[in-house]
Amino acid sequence: MSKLFLPAALALTVLASSAAPAALVAGPAVATENVESRLTLETEGAAPGQQVWVALTQKIRPHWHTYWLNPGDSGIATSIGWTLPAGWQAGDINWPAPERFPIGPLVNFGYKDTVHLLVPLTLPADAKPGAPVTLTAAVDWLVCEDICIPESATLTLDVPVLHGAAKPAAEAAALFTEARASLPVPSPYPVRLVPGEKQHKLVIQAPELAQGKIRDAFFFPDDFKTAASNAAQPMQLDGQGLTLALTPGGALPAGPAKGVLTFVEELDGKPLRHAFAISADTGAGAAAAPAAAVLDAAAKETAGTSLAGAILLALLGGMILNLMPCVFPVLSMKAMALISHGPGHARQHGLVYTAGVLACFAAIAGALLALRAGGAAIGWGFQLQDPLVVSILAYVMLLLGLSLSGVFNIGTSAMGVGQGLASKGGLAGSFFTGVLATVVATPCTAPFMGTALGYAITQPWYAAMAVFLSLGLGMALPFLALTFSPALLRRMPRPGLWMDRVKQALAFPLYASAAWLVWVLSVQAGPDTVAAVLAGMVAVAFAGWLYGVTRQSGTGWRVGGGLVALALVVASVLGAGRTAVNAAPAALAASSGPAKNYEAFSEARLDELRGQNKPVFVNFTAAWCVTCLVNERTSLSTDTVKAAMKQKGITYLKGDWTNRDAKIARILESHGRSGVPLYLLYLPGAAEPLVLPQLLTEGTVLEAMAPIQG
Known part of the structure; x- marks a missing residue:
């Protein structure tokens, strides 16, 4: 009896396992203060070459909301950054139909309570069945009520790779049914958009809608320019169908007007919300032929720029920066300082100068990327939007000019700006010169830079940093090449009195730069700040003179003179900063009228x-x-x-x-x-x-x- 029982039991076990529903494949839930997020696979696994679906489910705190593809008047759409094995591909988010969230005069588009964002996932044909493969999704979103909080989570999902096509997981069926029910379906009706100067008309040709009880129709455009988010969309029903009046949100984008049309229909006394994905022909004429000769082809579309292309453009732009009026005097002084060095020593200075340039570019880029990640809307040259930074730069330019004019010397080398900062032949001076050259280059934008930096700020931090460092390397390359070329160094003129004359002449571009920065302050912060900075420049000039005349005196005079000079510079900076904070800016383009052509x-x-x-x-x-x-x-x-x-x-x-x-x-x-x-x-x-x-x-x-x- 027992001999018969064992095979029967095994058979029942096999039958039971074959009849068991496919197991749920889901990652761990990650909860932030306002949202709980989780990844779920629709099937029990995935087979090589198969496309499967993953749902990002977010449970949102009551009364709070996240954002759709077009967030409306404010907000940021939820984004997913995937880390996948080689050959695996994740498609675009399939967005559910959004809701409207009025906040004062603004209207946002997004989701409340629970939302499922579906993403298609395709395995390569050569994927190897076996152990589960871990997928990682870096999810970022903005969640808002009366205030808005940027949040993020790193989610994981272990996907079994199977030999045969994966079957749906029974436990995931309800979730994916709900998710697909929330997606807009392709419109069964012809739709067109009739552009107008002050109002567009979205025409849905559906005579059968005129017989129904339709209300709350609204068009959610993919592009905010198609229709203003906070404007009403008056609806008209007639024998031909439904027409919505749209207030333009900007210049009508090229191509079809895409988005989601929603309305509520009363069926048997019950409201049913419909959501249709539409692509409406705008009937807009083709643009006049562009003047191709004047298009900046690289800047026309940074989406077509690769990382390698951006790096190359940054290198070229960096080299051109050396010709800018603020940078050229600094670089020229450093080049002349090489005359007294042998080839080996010159190479050391070239490498250290390059390190200074790269370090300063890395610091500026790091600050820029960190501030942008925190939500600040800033770009290249952002530090010059602060009047205090402009004031400090004006003082630096003045001091450098005074040094070149012979009022005082920084270091023992006549041409080595910063050479006295360290020993080892003034290598620290070369590093300081690299930093200084970078700082004074930031007001300038050279050809090719726009595309490279525009690409960089849309990329992950490591790619962005590579582009910024390439810009710095390009700026350092001419000087670096000079230091590594004995033939070029031999062609440099011999030291002599001419060097003092050239040094003094190079002071005047720096004085001009200081004067220009004062004019910038007049635009940024008004006359009170300019007055404070001009007074500060007098104090800084006196500090430079005092520093110079006490260098040849005894120790007490040198220390005392240095401390007084330092105190004057610090007081000048603090005075300028205090005035700038309280000043009202006077915009460059604030006025227009008969005297101006803009x-x-x-x-x-x-x-x-x-x-x-x-x-x-x-x-x-x-x-x-x-x-x-x-x-x-x-x-x-x-x-x-x-x-x-x-x-x-x-x-x-x-x-x-x-x-x-x-x-x-x-x-x-x-x-x-x-x-x-x-x-x-x-x-x-x-x-x-x-x-x-x-x-x-x-x-x-x-x-x-x-x-x-x-």
């Missing part, structure tokens, strides 16, 4: 002009941007360009980024730039603007405007 930029004014189908030229600039000022003098303010703009009816808008402006920062980023200058020319009928190069000529501007008929 208006102050605003998104509302741009939208108004675009709605009237008028040509518009937009100049995003800053008082501290050297490249911007040169372009304005040589290419945008000439009589020829002014006359051409007037004859063609072009409205010139100027956006001032001298002080921090989050709206302008977002516009710069939307065009793949991390800083100014940015020049946009909107042609009549064109969906997207022409992006002009960062270095302009009068001919470049006129050629760009040529397609516009006056």
